[in-house]
Amino acid sequence: MMRTRPLSRVVVAGVALATAFTLGGCGPDLYDVPLPSKVKGETYSLSADFESALNLPPASPVKLEGRTVGQVTEVTTSDYVAHVSFEVMKDTKIPTGSRVEVRLTAPVGEAFVALIPPAEPTSGVLAAGTKIGLENTNTAPDTTDLLTGVSAAVTGGSYADLKVVVDELATAMDGSSTTVRHLLREVDNLVTSTNRHRDDIDASLDALDRLTAGLADDTELIASSIKKLDPAIRTLQGHEDKAVKLLVALDRIEASSRKNVEGMRGRLRNQLKDTRVLVDAVIAERDQLRPIMTGITAFADALDRATPGDFAMFDLTFNLIPALPAALGNVPIAPDATTLLEGDLAELLTGLQDTVTDIAGDEGLVGQLIGGLAGGGG
Structure with missing residues (x-):
């Protein structure tokens, strides 16, 4: 024979639940319902500061290399900085020097916290209670930022400036198409010739780089040599008139010697x-x-x-x-x-x-x- 639950017990439970949801303003609401946890077992706490948290909600997942290893426990703000606290499973080892980013699963998807290990492996790991500063955090652009940037570019940003440039070029080239074509052909020839000699140009630049590096290495020696030359230059400057007279005399001697040589030759x-x-x-x-x-x-x-x-x-x-x-x-x-x-x-x-x-x-x-x-x- 089938057994049935007493109707009176079901009715009592239903009335109690209805009474709980129909209490006044001080009663519980939907936000008081606890969300299921994304992690199991023992965890340890970490925190990070962000310039923007993308409306990151509590209980958002924390992922390491695509695997969920924790969840966000609290998001607060102060001095235009978002402070995000999150729990990570105890067996998760996060290398020191790791970066933390707030990302979206899709352009209009869910926000989550991504842990990014450093490019070069490190021996240490982040200890419980570590706070990651702004220098190691970042926030991915969301759809709102993208649409805002596109709107600014189309309506009054770089696109508008580019349109002004194009309009001015069209005005300047009006009636001068032949000259412009010739100029473009000359520019094309110049670029083509330069491209053919790019190996020579690279070799010249490498040689110039070696020369400048050598000069840089010998900066002290060059400066010392210049200091030693300074007294000699000042002495020559003081005897400038005598040097000019000597050169004039040498010029006369040269002219006379040339005449004597020509006569001797004859x-x-x-x-x-x-x-x-x-x-x-x-x-x-x-x-x-x-x-x-x-x-x-x-x-x-x-x-x-x-x-x-x-x-x-x-x-x-x-x-x-x-x-x-x-x-x-x-x-x-x-x-x-x-x-x-x-x-x-x-x-x-x-x-x-x-x-x-x-x-x-x-x-x-x-x-x-x-x-x-x-x-x-x-």
Whole structure:
């Protein structure tokens, strides 16, 4: 047989509950109903200060790496700072240096507290009762802030300023489209060329960076050197007039030296040209001079054998080359520089060198003559 609960007990319970909800203003309301806890077991308390808490309600979840590890217990404000207290499960270890942020689960979702560990792992953990300051807290922007920013930009912020710039550009370019296109092409060419040489530019900047770093490292040495140079600079400044006079005198010496060198050059070329006439005459008559030189050498050898004493007295007569006096007579005593400058100095020196080699070399006439006189050649 089915058993039923006594009706009188159910009615009494219903009447008691209705009476509790129909009491006056001092009675309980919906806010007095306790919310279910998001954590179980033992917990420890932490707190954090925020510039804005995004209307964070009590009992909001506290998450670490996406996992709920606690809940908000109280939110208060003072001096424009929100003070948030929250409980964390006892087995949750929060590294020191962690950041705390108030975030939203969605653009219009629920607010929660996110614990963010530091990028570099630390050995310590936050102890119970630790208070995290404003330097380590942050609040994510909510939808209201986003819409407010967009509204300000569209109605009177940066967008309005950009519109003014665009309107002014349109006014300035009116009727000057060809010039503007040319300018844009030139700018494009400049940017393209700069981009092609960006490696060189980077290398130059790196070198400049190394130079500035070296100069920075040697700042004290440079300053000391400048201090040591200061007395010398002041001394030179005191003798500035004398230095100017010295430079003027050196300029006059340079002008005079230049004239002397130019005159010496002309005289040397004239002398070389005259010497060439003589050498040309000697070369032209070398076949006739060879027997004469050979005879002189033989005579010297015979004389040495015939007179073994200290000296001998004799008369020597020989015939000159008929064409040689005439050739020597053609040598001018004082040739002018204009005639000398008309010739090729390099060609003249080359011919003179060849002629001197033919005459004064070991196989030349002078060489044979000296050899004969020294060793009694035939």
